[in-house]
Amino acid sequence: MSTSGNNPSIGIDLGTTYSCVAVWQHNHVEIIVNDQGNRTTPSFVVFNDTERLVGDAAKNQAAYNPINTIFERHEVVAGSGDKPKVIVTYKGEEEFSAEEISSMILAKMKGVAETFLGSAVEKAVITVPAHFNGSQRQSTKDAAKVAGLEVMCMVNEPTAAAIAYSLEKRCRLGEKKNVLVFDLGGGTFDVSLLTIDGHGHVQVKATGGDTHLGGGDFDNRMVDHFVREFKKKHKEDISNNVRALGRLRVQCERAKRIVSTAYQTTIDIDSLVNGIDFSSKFTRAKFEMVNMRTTHRSLGAEELLFLTSSGQAGLTDPVKWLIAVDFALTSWRPSQASRSEVKTFKDRNLIRAVASRSSQQSTVHGTCGNVFERCEYGKKKSIDEVVLVGGSTRIPKVQQLLQEFFNGKSLCQKMNPDEAVAHGAGILAANLSGIGDEAVLGMQLVDVTPLSLGVGIVGKTMSVLIPKYSPISIKKEDIFSTVYDYQTSARIPVYQDACGILSVSARETTTGINSAIKITDTGNLSKVEIDKMIKDAERHKFEDKEHMIRVIVYKTLEDRVYNLTAKLKDYNVRLSLIKMGTSVEDMIDLEHQIENVVEWLDDNPDAQKGKLDDKNAELYNICTHEKLSFAAKALLKTISGYE
Incomplete structure (x- = not known):
């Protein structure tokens, strides 16, 4: 792998539920596919006694190993004060900080890019939710350092999407557009107002958001709904059954995606708990009813911010009014199911953080309501384009309410909402690296501080x-x-x-x-802590490599013995061996010895490489035993893959 100084810089959308990586190549932005051929990678990390999985493999195992599954990592990025830790079973029991979990996902995305580019990647532009505070941003920088990445720039997610939009829909020279980016992702919600022009200038006017609102909240409400339904139908309470909740969550996310494009689907889970199968029809109307409060949280914010900024509310204290409405619409309380899921992190600080989420969420309208306070905007018609970003903007009700609020204005859906943020980060990485076409190199970005x-x-x-x-x-x-x-x-x-x-x-x-x-925020990591995490990351990387080598050796040996077993049952192969001088007794002995190797593999799925090498040598000796003729040895070595 090349490690020259001219290695390309990448853009990473470090998402709550999915991450995406992009690079400027061949005069355009390339969204890089991962090892599964997917353009986005689940932000999941799973641990067990022998290995660590990140991405698609981790999400695929999440329902079966929920205790050691970490997802929606924004929930555990410390804002200040005590640093939350995640305790998992990994070669015993091990603690990981939020930064370490983020670094594992960043390292995965770095590896995806390096495989695609064929060269080492050292620098990246990384996106964060617009309303991340300084401590959370620094935690992300620390995580990048642990992952072996130099952060060229950290950019707000909606700003990155606006950069992508500005190049995709380039304004005419001198033309100026006011763009509202509505970013509803898997775990965060951001709204930003920007102006772009034909000279490549992107200026952020205002930004606001909620770091605890996203597609995961829709999933949570669906899980709560089906927990109640299951209890009503079967008199069984699964709110504290972590594995059952994990399996239910997977089906809820699947159903959410389906009813966003179709009218109806069915939740089907075999043996959800105590051998009881669960099946339930779920319609789009039911989804909207279950999630009514959540959609109002994201969309009500927009309507209320316009009312207060344009003076139409007619209230002496609009902020109090906003908070009162928010309490009425979104009086969220963690259900038993939600609390049970949080317990998988085994950390009291996290449980307290989620339990207090309702009070934090009551400020979302007030926060977003302030977006326009210092801007020239006060009327809906001043917005030229409404750009949708984040997978949760695919939900029809979200689109309907947003479009109704903007008096029927068409919503910009020409960019892939899952990739728009990474696309913009890739453009900014190219700009900062001094590569790209005239539009990329001429781009100028002016961001704002969201807090005083x-x-x-x-x-x-x-x-x-x-x-x-x-x-x-x-x-x-x-x-x-x-x-x-x-x-x-x-x-x-x-x-x-x-x-x-x-x-x-x-x-x-x-x-x-x-x-x-x-x-600096005292909640961030010291140099000593970062250095330790870098060493731990290198150790984990080495262990992952060793484990992968062991898996390859195991699978190679497994393929050999199963090929031999299958072929020796074939009449033509047996006849050939007999014609080559193999006696019936030798044939039975051969099959018996191969069967012993099969049983050993079944009994030792976690065998170390040294033991596997020994067993591999034993199988080779079986295939080349002195009792066999030269022709028989050659045939068996071909069948088993030794030649």
Whole structure:
């Protein structure tokens, strides 16, 4: 594999449920397929006693090994405070941090790209939800470092989608468009307002979102619905049966996809629990009824933000009104089924985080309602295009409500919602690498800070220095007076408003004395922790390679013995061996020895490579035993694949 300095940079959409990787190649963006031939890869990690699986293989085993399955990893990316850990059974019991889980998925996507490109990949643009705070962004950077990637840039998911849109539907020179990107993915919800023009400028005007709202919430409500239905029909409560819930979740996700294109489907699960089969018809109307609150959470946000920004609400305190409506529409509480699934992470901090989700979600309308506060937009007609991003935007009810809100405006669905974010990240990676066509190289991106930054003053109030929606990067200065005369020191609290790493300096104007500090979230990893994780990642990579070699050796030996077993039952093969001088007694002895190898393989599925090599040599000796003629040996070696 080439490791030259000219290796291409990639764009990675590190999604909650699925991830996608893209690269600029042959004058266009190429979405890279994985080893299963799929253009997106499940963001799943599964552990067992002998191996670690990531991607499609992990998701395929999730229903049968739910205790050691990690998915929707955004739920475990620490915002601040205690760092959640995931405890799994992997060669005993092992703890993994959220960053380590993310690094495994990033390493998988890095490997997918390297296989496709035939060269090492060292640099990447990585996307994150628009409303990720600074700690969560830093956690993602740390994860990339552990995965062996240098982060060229971190870009918000809807911004990346807008970049893709701007190149796909290039504006005429001088033309300016206001674009709303509605991004409803598997685990996060973002709304961004941007302007694009024919000069390659992409400017973010405002952004907002909810890092705990996505397609997984639709699945959760369906699971809760069928848990109640199963209990009503069969008098069995499966809300604490992790394996049954895992199997049910798989079917719910499948049903959700089907009723997004068809009217009806059936949930069929054999022996869901205690030998009881479960079958239930599920229609699109039922899906919409079950998920009514969830769709209002994502779409109600848009309507309410326009009402408040255009002054139509007629309320003295629109924020309180937004929160009140949100409580009425989305009074989410974790059901027994939801809590049971969380227990698979075996971490109290995670359980507390999910249990408190209802209070966090009550702010979603207020958060999105503020998107337009500092923008020129106040009327729906000012939006030229509404771009749908994220797999959950395929849900017909989501599209219907969004289109009705924009007075029948056609929604832009020309980009693949699963790939649009990775597509934009790939373009940005090319731009930062100095490759691409004129449009790519001429692109300029201006993003904004979604939260305010300031310092504490008298009365424990915050004096905002950098308002939210300020373009990044930015530097602001202000002068403050001391409370009392002749003060020799001052304590200056710096409020990050839950967002970011920033540098702050203070200077006393009369003496010129300076003091500076670089503020980082204490919840992030230290260099020692990152170095340890890199070593652990290398160990896991080595173990994965060793395991793969062992699997190949095992399968090769298995193929040989089963080919021999099958062929020796063939009349023509037996006749040939007899004509070559093999006696009936030798034939029976040959079959008996091969059967012993078959039994050994069945009894030792986890045998180490050394033992497998010994058994392979034993099989070779069986096929080349001195009692056999030269011709018989040649035939058996051909059948078994030794020649």
